[in-house]
Structures are given as structure tokens and as C-alpha cells.
Amino acid sequence: MKSPYNDAEVIALDGVSKRYFLNPQRMGELKTALLHLPTFLKASRARQEFWALRDVSLTIRRGEAVGIVGPNGAGKSTLLRIVSRLAPLTKGKLTVRGRVSPLLELGAGFHPQISGRENAILNAVLLGLSRKEAKEKLGEIAAFSELGDFIDQPMRTYSSGMYVRLGFAVAVHVRPEILLVDEVLAVGDAEFQRKCFDHIEKLRQDKVTIVLVTHDLESVKRFCDRAVLLNHGVVAAEGKPREVVDEYLSRHFEFSASPTSRGDS
Amino acid sequence: MAAAWTASYRQLAERLSLAQLARTWDLLLLMSAREVKLRYQETVLGFLWTMAKPLLLALVFAFALNYVLRIKDPGGAPFVLFLLSALFPWTWFQSSIQFSAASFSNNAPLLKKVYFPRFVLPLSAVTSQLFHFVLSIPILVVLLLAWDYVPGPQWLLGFPLLVAIQFLMLAGLALLVASFNVFLRDLEHLVEVLMMLWLYLTPIIYPLSAVEARLGKVVYLNPMASLIQAWRDLFLYDQLPGLDIWPAVAFAVVALVAGHIVFRTLEGQFEVAL
Numbered sequence: 001m002k003s004p005y006n007d008a009e010v011i012a013l014d015g016v017s018k019r020y021f022l023n024p025q026r027m028g029e030l031k032t033a034l035l036h037l038p039t040f041l042k043a044s045r046a047r048q049e050f051w052a053l054r055d056v057s058l059t060i061r062r063g064e065a066v067g068i069v070g071p072n073g074a075g076k077s078t079l080l081r082i083v084s085r086l087a088p089l090t091k092g093k094l095t096v097r098g099r100v101s102p103l104l105e106l107g108a109g110f111h112p113q114i115s116g117r118e119n120a121i122l123n124a125v126l127l128g129l130s131r132k133e134a135k136e137k138l139g140e141i142a143a144f145s146e147l148g149d150f151i152d153q154p155m156r157t158y159s160s161g162m163y164v165r166l167g168f169a170v171a172v173h174v175r176p177e178i179l180l181v182d183e184v185l186a187v188g189d190a191e192f193q194r195k196c197f198d199h200i201e202k203l204r205q206d207k208v209t210i211v212l213v214t215h216d217l218e219s220v221k222r223f224c225d226r227a228v229l230l231n232h233g234v235v236a237a238e239g240k241p242r243e244v245v246d247e248y249l250s251r252h253f254e255f256s257a258s259p260t261s262r263g264d265s
Numbered sequence: 266m267a268a269a270w271t272a273s274y275r276q277l278a279e280r281l282s283l284a285q286l287a288r289t290w291d292l293l294l295l296m297s298a299r300e301v302k303l304r305y306q307e308t309v310l311g312f313l314w315t316m317a318k319p320l321l322l323a324l325v326f327a328f329a330l331n332y333v334l335r336i337k338d339p340g341g342a343p344f345v346l347f348l349l350s351a352l353f354p355w356t357w358f359q360s361s362i363q364f365s366a367a368s369f370s371n372n373a374p375l376l377k378k379v380y381f382p383r384f385v386l387p388l389s390a391v392t393s394q395l396f397h398f399v400l401s402i403p404i405l406v407v408l409l410l411a412w413d414y415v416p417g418p419q420w421l422l423g424f425p426l427l428v429a430i431q432f433l434m435l436a437g438l439a440l441l442v443a444s445f446n447v448f449l450r451d452l453e454h455l456v457e458v459l460m461m462l463w464l465y466l467t468p469i470i471y472p473l474s475a476v477e478a479r480l481g482k483v484v485y486l487n488p489m490a491s492l493i494q495a496w497r498d499l500f501l502y503d504q505l506p507g508l509d510i511w512p513a514v515a516f517a518v519v520a521l522v523a524g525h526i527v528f529r530t531l532e533g534q535f536e537v538a539l
Contacts, residue, residue: 020537081536085380088533100380108378113306114299122295126381130284131291 008097010178010209011060011083016092018078018233022048052078053233055092062098062177063207067220067241069248070230076213079230080180083211098177098209099128106167112156116147119155120170127174137173144199145169146192165192172199178209217245289382296389300364301396319356319401323349330470339472342501343412349405350500351469351493357398358431358489359460365390365439366446366453373539383535384528387439395432405500417503427496427506430517434488437520440528447531447538467493485509488516 053075060066068076081087082094084102109126110119120141124134142151145165150158158166172179179200201223204210212224220227220241227244229237229251237247305314323345330336331344338347365387369376372386406416446452467489468476476484484490492513498504 086377087536102379109372109375111299111303113303118299122299125288125291125295126375126379128288130288131295 008062009059009095010062010097011058011211012093012095013056013058013079013082014093014095016053016056016082016094017051017090018053018075018082018087019090020050020052022050051233053082056230056233056235058228058235058238060209060211062209063204064226065204065210065212065224067224067227067244068211068213068230069215069217069220069227069245070236071252073232074230075233076230077182078233080182080211080213083178084180096178099175100178100180101127101171101174101176102180103168103171103182106164106171108167110155110163110167113154115153116145116151116155116158116162116166117142120151120166123167123170124174127171127176129174133175141166141169141173144173144195161189161192168196172196172203176203176208178211179203180211180213182213183215217248221245285382289385292381292385293389293392296385297392297396300389300393304393304397315397315400316404319349319353320404322356323352326352326470336471336475339474340501342414346405346408346412346414346501347472347497348470349408350497353398353401353405354427354431354496355464355467355469355489355493356401357394358435359464360397361391361394361435362438362442362456362460363453364394365435366442366456368439369443369447369535370450370453370539376535376539383532384440387443388436391432391435391439395428409500414501416500419499419503419505423495423499423505427492427499430510430513431492434492434513434517434520437517437522437524440524441520444524444528444531447535463487463489466490469493485512488512 056075056079068079070076078087080102082089083096084100085096086102107119107123109123117138120138121131121134124137124141125131129137145151145162145168147162147166150162155163155166181200200210212220214220224241226239227241228235229244229248231251236251237244305311308314310317326348327345330348336344338344340347368386368390369383376383376386409416442452442456464470466487468484473484473490473494490512491510495506495510495513499506
């Protein structure tokens with residue numbers, strides 16, 4: 001499907017900040033709250049702020065593949081959660097144009113008691129297809145996931161590999177315009193992993209925008225057009241994947257010229 | 266430039282809203298169908314439970330109330346008809362609220378991973394229970410016919426009208442309860458008890474006139490009283506709901522507005538609370 005936003009900015013973050021509270025004020029159990037009312041009120045006033053993202057501005061154009069790198073807790077996953085609208089922002093402005101398919105956790109929302117087929121349809125609709133489109137795509141999804149006759153079995157009979165395969169198959173077959181990938185490709189056997197990467201490569205040729213969060217720096221260098229280094233919720237570097245990765249390595253591992261990074265093709 | 270941007274924005278808004286509406290509808294259908302399917306899955310009777318359960322419940326009540334306590338319909342209708350004409354709509358009401366209460370908290374993994382119109386979750390509890398309610402109507406009709414109560418053409422207007430009022434009321438209450446329950450899980454247990462209380466406060470197992478004589482117009486403060494009475498008048502006496510149904514309509518509007526506001530306000534906090 002042709003998107004009307006050729007080469008347009010499909011994701012734009014403008015001064016986006018995200019605050020969490022370290023001990024979020026939860027009513028939790030009513031009993032605890034009532035029995036310890038004074039401490040409860042004091043605790044809720046003294047809650048500690050944590051800024052997962054601070055004033056992040058970033059634009060991503062249609063068809064770009066952008067890698068997000070950074071140490072644990074840098075805000076990478078928060079960024080993806082914000083773009084997929086799972087986390088509301090505290091400050092700033094976010095514009096997203098096009099259907100977002102989050103590969104955050106595969107098969108979220110699959111129900112063990114109903115069949116793979118029904119789960120796949122419901123999941124595809126959750127990700128943005130209409131029921132009719134989902135039914136049309138089912139053949140491709142079933143073929144890609146290599147489930148065979150298992151597609152009509154309740155999902156409690158599935159192995160974890162089958163579960164993930166179906167999840168991935170649905171996520172990439174909903175004709176996403178923006179694909180958010182968060183470390184999920186480290187699942188399944190080697191052959192299926194390659195198949196997933198091949199498919200993502202194909203989507204990329206179809207001008208699907210891809211945002212990749214990973215600790216696998218080699219794949220960022222090999223696969224992405226651009227990379228962003230996050231550190232403590234701030235954009236610390238942005239640019240060519242190779243340079244950003246080198247910057248990351250030199251900052252965090254005190255390697256001056258990244259001797260560990262092998263020559264890439 | 267600015268004009269072009271505005272135009273494309275408008276185009277986008279149109280595409281989104283229409284497609285979005287259709288998709289939300291599809292989602293609601295699929296979610297409700299899943300809930301209907303899961304309810305009695307892996308039971309021997311399976312789908313028959315949809316009809317068997319209200320019928321068995323009616324038998325229990327009929328035994329306790331009619332045989333033991335000797336409660337009678339002042340209108341002279343057979344007790345089973347008197348009871349079921351109110352109990353079936355009430356069951357839709359009660360089970361919708363009970364199942365919707367945990368609909369956000371039970372679907373935490375889904376809510377944390379995918380963004381979709383979330384109000385679909387509590388709403389699908391209401392629609393799947395509506396489905397069960399509609400399926401219980403043939404039982405009622407068969408029993409009515411057995412006692413020579415022939416449903417009149419008023420049903421064609423009255424039934425959808427009452428369904429609409431009760432649906433809007435339930436949609437609001439379901440959103441309200443489900444949203445609060447994310448932060449206060451005690452609510453889903455509290456609701457169970459409160460619904461039992463509400464059942465006894467509502468003229469379902471006893472006639473409205475029995476309490477109206479003693480309490481006067483106060484009984485109408487319970488919006489379900491007028492709604493249940495309207496169901497009973499329609500099913501038993503083919504009477505269309507009159508103006509005295511206003512407490513139910515007013516409550517439906519209030520519940521809907523309150524549910525909407527509470528859901529919109531709390532939705533942003535779901536990600537940290539779930």
C-alpha cells in the first residue's frame with residue numbers, strides 16, 4: 001500500500017520527556033493504605049522522580065532504518081514505548097504517521113485456550129488490520145510461521161518456539177508502516193532468526209520505517225542507515241551507525257578506537 | 266505550503282477516523298466472540314450452559330420464593346414468568362459489571378504490549394453478556410406461550426429501546442469499575458457483594474408494589490427499579506416503557522459521562538499501575 005507520506009517525517013519527537021516515579025503512588029491494597037495512613041501519605045509525597053527521557057528531539061523519515069543504542073537504563077525501551085503510544089509523555093510533542101507494529105514482545109495477548117488461527121486474527125486486528133484483511137492474511141501468516149496443522153490447535157499445546165513464530169508472523173504481516181523492534185530477534189532457532197531478518201530486510205525495501213533497539217552493535221552497523229546513542233535519557237550522539245557505535249564504545253568501555261569491532265562488509 | 270499541510274492533515278484525519286471506527290468495531294466483535302467462546306469452553310454441556318444456567322437459577326429462586334416464602338405477582342401472572350421477566354435482564358446487568366471489573370487488570374500483558382482502543386475490553390464483557398441475554402429470550406417466550414401469554418408487537422419497539430438504555434448504562438458502569446479496579450483490585454471483590462445487595466434492593470424477586478407501599482417514591486431512587494419494572498411490563502403485559510423510566514435514562518447518561526471521564530483520566534496511569 002502506498003503511503004501518502006513519501007519521504008516525509010513519519011516519527012517526530014519534539015522535546016519529549018518522560019518521568020516515572022520510583023515508588024509510584026498506588027492505592028495498592030486498601031487495607032495497607034488505611035492502616036498506615038500517615039506513612040502512606042508521607043511516602044506518596046516523598047516519591048522520587050526518575051526521568052527516563054529528557055528533552056529528546058528526533059525525526060525519522062519514511063523508509064529509514066534507525067538503530068537505538070545505549071547502556072541499560074538509557075531510555076531505549078521507553079523511547080519505543082512512547083512511539084508505540086503505550087507510555088504517555090510527560091512533556092513535549094510526538095507525531096507518528098502510519099500504522100505502527102511493535103515487535104516488543106511477540107504474541108502478547110495470545111490466549112492459550114483458543115486456536116492459533118483465532119489468536120492470529122485477533123492479534124492482527126489488535127495491531128491495526130480490519131477483520132477482513134486479517135482473514136486474507138491468514139494464509140501467509142500460517143505459512144510463514146510453519147505451524148502446519150497446529151494452527152487449528154489451542155495454543156496451550158504449542159511449544160515456546162511455535163508461540164514466538166506465530167507472534168512474529170502476525171507482527172510482520174499486518175502491513176506495518178513503522179516497525180519497532182526491541183531485542184526480540186534473539187528467539188527461535190538460527191534458521192528462523194535468519195528468516196525473520198530476511199523478512200525485515202524485505203519490509204525495508206518496501207520503504208517500511210524501522211526502529212531497532214538492540215545491544216547487538218554489529219547488526220546496527222550492518223543494517224541501519226542511522227544510529228542514535230541514548231545515555232541517561234538524553235541523545236548523546238546521532239549519525240552514521242559506525243560513528244555512533246564507536247562513540248558508544250569509547251564512552252562506555254573506554255576503548256579509544258573500538259578495537260573489538262571487526263571490519264564490517 | 267501551510268494549505269497543503271492542512272489538506273493532507275485533514276485527509277489523514279478522515280482516513281484515520283473512519284478506518285479507526287471500523288477497526289474498533291471489528292475488535293469489539295472479535296473480543297466479545299472470544300469471551301462467549303471461552304466462557305463455557307471445555308465443559309460437557311458447552312454452549313447449552315448459556316440457556317441452562319439462567320433456567321436453573323430460576324428454578325432455585327422459584328423454589329425459595331414461591332414455594333417457601335409464598336411471594337406472588339400482584340398482577341396475577343404465574344410466578345416463574347413474573348420472576349424470569351426481571352431476572353434475565355438483571356443477569357445481563359450483574360454479570361456484565363462483574364466480568365468487566367477485572368477486564369483491564371486481567372489483560373495486563375496485552376495492555377502493556379500493544380496500543381489499541383482499550384475501552385473495547387470492558388465493553389466486550391457487556392456485549393458478550395448481551396449475547397447470552399438475547400439467547401435466554403427464547404426460553405422466556407416458550408414459557409410465556411405455555412401460559413398463553415402471547416408476545417405482542419410492542420416487543421419490536423420496546424425490546425431494542427430497553428436494550429439500548431441498559432447497554433448505555435452498562436457501558437458507563439463497566440468503564441468506571443474496570444478503570445478504578447486497575448488501581449484498587451479490592452473493587453472486583455467488593456462489586457460482587459454490592460451486586461448482591463443491589464439485587465435485593467431491586468424489585469426482581471418481589472413486586473415493586475410490595476416496597477412502594479412502605480417506602481413510597483424512594484424506591485425510584487434506584488435506577489434499576491424503573492428499568493426492571495419496564496422489562497417486566499413489556500415481557501408480561503406488552504406495555505411500552507412510559508415516562509416513568511426517566512431515572513434509568515438519567516442514570517445511564519450520568520454513568521456514561523462519568524465512565525468516560527474516569528477512563529480518560531486514569532488511562533495514562535495504566536502503564537505504571539498494571
